[in-house]
Amino acid sequence: MDKTIRVFAPATVANVACGFDIMGFAIGNPGDEVVMQLCEKPGLARPGVVIKRIIGDEGKLPLNPDKNTVSIVVKQLLEQVQSDYGVEITLYKNMPLGSGLGSSAASAVAGLYAVNELLLRYEPEKAIRKREDLLPFAMEGERLACGSAHADNVAPALLGGFVLVRSYDPLDVIRIPTPEGLFATVIHPHVEVQTRDARSILRKRISLEDATIQWGNTAGLIAGLWQGDFELIGRSMQDVIIEPIRSLLIPGFDSVKASAMNAGALGCGISGSGPSIFALSKSQEVAEEVGRKMQNTFGALNIDSDLYISGINQQGPRIVNEQ
Structure with a gap:
């Protein structure tokens, strides 16, 4: 066998x-x-x-x-x-x-x-x-x-x-748990960011003020996901500690994020240590429009990119087929 x-x-x-x-x-x-x-x-x-x-x-x-x-x-x-x-x-x-x-x-x-x-x-x-x-x-x-x-x-x-x-x-x-209808847009620009580099530039100490803001946003994001409150999800997706530093490694980040938000995304940020950028939206239609705008913005900067749109994957790994 x-x-x-x-x-x-x-x-x-x-x-x-x-x-x-x-x-x-x-x-x-x-x-x-x-x-x-x-x-x-x-x-x-x-x-x-x-x-x-x-x-x-x-x-x-x-x-x-x-x-x-x-x-x-x-x-x-x-x-x-x-x-x-x-x-x-x-x-x-x-x-x-x-x-x-x-x-x-x-x-x-x-x-x-x-x-x-x-x-x-x-x-x-x-x-x-x-x-x-x-x-x-x-x-x-x-x-x-x-x-x-x-x-x-x-x-x-x-x-x-x-x-x-x-x-x-x-x-x-x-x-x-995540609310039904939540969709992710992920765009991978063809630029390189090393994980070790993205970690090495982070501050080792942060202010109590920034920490308090971040704690509130993290708790708000979890509450929004649990309650299915899209508006709460959106206003909680604010990173005052990591994103301001790591975004400097991603060409056009601010413009791409602005294009996503203007297209109706709930929130937008860096995926992991980058350079990929993600956005969350409350429907597939909005997620697709967000993706088009993000990709167009990178294109205007002469940066090629890969675009992925999907719901939240609840399954994880799966058997594809028997050999």
Whole structure:
């Protein structure tokens, strides 16, 4: 029997304006896909993890299983549960690297979900039963990718929907309901912003005044999502701490944000560390108009871009088809 599976995991928007490092949500597209096959290798105490191919990365990502987010998390899970299997992985990078859309998180989540689904079928006594329990493994992929085991991308990619990371010690992640009709517009300009650079320029200390404003906006955003209050969502999407600094790394940011708001967006901000920019709207029609205006603004600056529009992805990873 061919023990193979193909899994898709979605891109994510982290921070969501005022929720730096503690909020994120999953979108419908783009996302990464993993094709994974369980392998038995007689004579070895522990079969290994092998990356056969990576497609779509232009040769930028390592095939070494100890240096790639998709494989390192799978390897750690298999070792922890003491599985008798190894795996062979083919990774399809369907989203741009360094985009601020959780590229490394999507790969890690796709790999974890795939290997755990295979364990449920062929080694069920060693499989992880709760999806939430896969989260610490996924966070280790983020540690490899950017030096910090944060959860604001991997949690929504794994669990779907909007999430709040209330605490890291102990890890406490809460899924936040979202109102029907909420749509995301995400635009990825073809400029480069390194996550490490975007973190290095941040202030280490902030004023109590700014902190108070940010706390109020974060609480307001969560309340607005929970209550389905679009106006409250919109007026809470104000970031007075991170955006004023990181926006300097994104050419045309202020103009693109203004075009989104003028087209009817509830709010607009930087996706993760950028350069992607996201907006939330209260209908698909508005979200599409917002996207057209944002893309036109980048175009006027001679900056090409990719545009994605979707509802909030409530599912997270999914099996694409059986191989």
